[in-house]
Amino acid sequence: MLKCIRTVQWLSLFLLATFNSAWAAGGGGAAAIVIVADTRYLSGMQLAWASLYNESHAYFTLLTVILIPVIGLIFGVLADIVMKHIGIDLSSRELSEH
Amino acid sequence: MEWLYVLMPIAGVKIFWPGLIILGIGVGIIGGFFGMGGAWMVTPGLNILGFPMAFAIGTDIAHMAGKSLISTMRHGKFGNVDYKLGLIMLVGTIVGFEVGAQMIMWLERLGNVEITVRYLYLVLLTFIAWMVFTDVKKKYDKERQAKQAGQDVDKLATGLEWHKTFQKIKIPPMIHLHTAQIYCSAWLPIFVSFLTGWLAGILGIGGGLIRMPALIYVLGCPTHVAVGTDLFEVMISGLYGAATYTFKGRTELVAAIIMLVGAAIGAQIGTVATKYIKGYGIRIAFGIAVVGCSLSIVLKLFATHFPVYKIICDNISTVLILGVVSSLSVYIFVRMIQGAKQEIASKKKTL
Numbered sequence: 001m002l003k004c005i006r007t008v009q010w011l012s013l014f015l016l017a018t019f020n021s022a023w024a025a026g027g028g029g030a031a032a033i034v035i036v037a038d039t040r041y042l043s044g045m046q047l048a049w050a051s052l053y054n055e056s057h058a059y060f061t062l063l064t065v066i067l068i069p070v071i072g073l074i075f076g077v078l079a080d081i082v083m084k085h086i087g088i089d090l091s092s093r094e095l096s097e098h
Numbered sequence: 099m100e101w102l103y104v105l106m107p108i109a110g111v112k113i114f115w116p117g118l119i120i121l122g123i124g125v126g127i128i129g130g131f132f133g134m135g136g137a138w139m140v141t142p143g144l145n146i147l148g149f150p151m152a153f154a155i156g157t158d159i160a161h162m163a164g165k166s167l168i169s170t171m172r173h174g175k176f177g178n179v180d181y182k183l184g185l186i187m188l189v190g191t192i193v194g195f196e197v198g199a200q201m202i203m204w205l206e207r208l209g210n211v212e213i214t215v216r217y218l219y220l221v222l223l224t225f226i227a228w229m230v231f232t233d234v235k236k237k238y239d240k241e242r243q244a245k246q247a248g249q250d251v252d253k254l255a256t257g258l259e260w261h262k263t264f265q266k267i268k269i270p271p272m273i274h275l276h277t278a279q280i281y282c283s284a285w286l287p288i289f290v291s292f293l294t295g296w297l298a299g300i301l302g303i304g305g306g307l308i309r310m311p312a313l314i315y316v317l318g319c320p321t322h323v324a325v326g327t328d329l330f331e332v333m334i335s336g337l338y339g340a341a342t343y344t345f346k347g348r349t350e351l352v353a354a355i356i357m358l359v360g361a362a363i364g365a366q367i368g369t370v371a372t373k374y375i376k377g378y379g380i381r382i383a384f385g386i387a388v389v390g391c392s393l394s395i396v397l398k399l400f401a402t403h404f405p406v407y408k409i410i411c412d413n414i415s416t417v418l419i420l421g422v423v424s425s426l427s428v429y430i431f432v433r434m435i436q437g438a439k440q441e442i443a444s445k446k447k448t449l
Contacts, residue, residue: 039107042107049351050107053108061341065337065344069164072163075164075361076366080172083366090172
């Protein structure tokens with residue numbers, strides 16, 4: 001019973017967090033497709049990124065396709081280190097059934 | 099509270115970044131656990147956060163590639179990925195997807211196909227849900243009968259056994275898929291992948307929702323291998339999708355990276371949870387996700403027929419999807435923590 005109550009409490013908390021964050025965000029109103037990105041209010045990395053988009057969609061695409069797996073790999077390895085530190089065996093699975 | 103919002107350089111909208119991380123965690127858990135990209139959950143979520151629809155789809159696909167890579171790596175180490183099967187299926191998936199996409203464009207020229215596609219999607223999801231729960235019921239019946247007879251039921255036993263009939267088709271060349279423990283005609287996975295790819299192309303979805311049950315019920319893959327192999331396919335198709343959508347200017351990399359922070363954690367949780375949950379536990383949870391998805395489509399169809407209720411139906415549909423995603427994420431997270439606690443405790447005992 002106690003387990004049940006705890007699960008419901010977790011669930012409520014998570015639902016609240018998800019819905020609140022979603023509604024707090026509000027709705028966007030930008031154009032469906034942006035041909036030229038507006039760089040007037042950007043600076044630093046964001047400016048460089050938007051400028052690259054404006055200069056060449058091909059380079060922008062190439063860099064995105066390279067960056068996504070690389071970043072995924074970095075985050076994945078970091079999460080691995082944390083989980084191994086906790087003490088979870090991440091190299092084998094004992095269950096073997098359909 | 100300005101610091102909670104980040105300006106997206108391409109889309110030009112300000113987005114609530116903690117929302118992106120939470121969404122990433124949720125979809126990472128579910129994707130890693132069920133072996134799917136989860137576009138049906140992320141796209142409405144991103145849209146609520148303020149993304150224009152065109153950017154929501156592209157950004158979702160871009161983050162999907164990174165997230166699936168993390169999950170595939172982990173599933174690969176658990177021995178859940180049949181790379182040979184994945185590569186064979188990739189050919190059929192791509193060809194099938196292109197045929198489906200071309201067919202839908204041709205149908206669009208003939209008239210409005212949106213409602214027809216939604217009905218087709220609904221029929222398909224209802225069939226998948228029926229298949230999953232019939233399978234679960236049959237498995238429990240077998241277990242109960244075995245218990246009454248005082249016997250142990252084979253741990254490899256399944257409820258529905260359609261795959262045994264399909265595997266009897268001996269059209270050469272025959273192939274041995276070692277990880278999935280399947281010996282069948284090479285045409286079987288090619289046909290299955292073509293069919294699932296074609297359906298995905300017609301429905302405009304990634305296909306994980308159809309491919310995962312097809313791998314289990316038609317090919318006869320163990321649940322964990324179906325999940326891992328499907329993720330391998332999602333990873334490759336996600337990269338291809340990311341390239342095409344980015345070239346069309348519909349991807350917001352900043353948002354995809356923020357989502358990846360959450361998805362990296364979520365994908366690890368979802369994948370590691372498969373260590374502690376039996377195959378049939380995964381199938382039941384998957385069935386619930388499919389039912390949630392079907393209900394949201396019913397609401398959208400209702401809104402199409404009764405436009406007066408459109409806003410209410412759309413809101414209920416979004417809340418329903420987010421509710422299903424949140425509930426399943428919490429369930430998987432709790433089971434993962436419980437399993438990890440037991441594993442750590444047993445390790446300490448043996449020391």
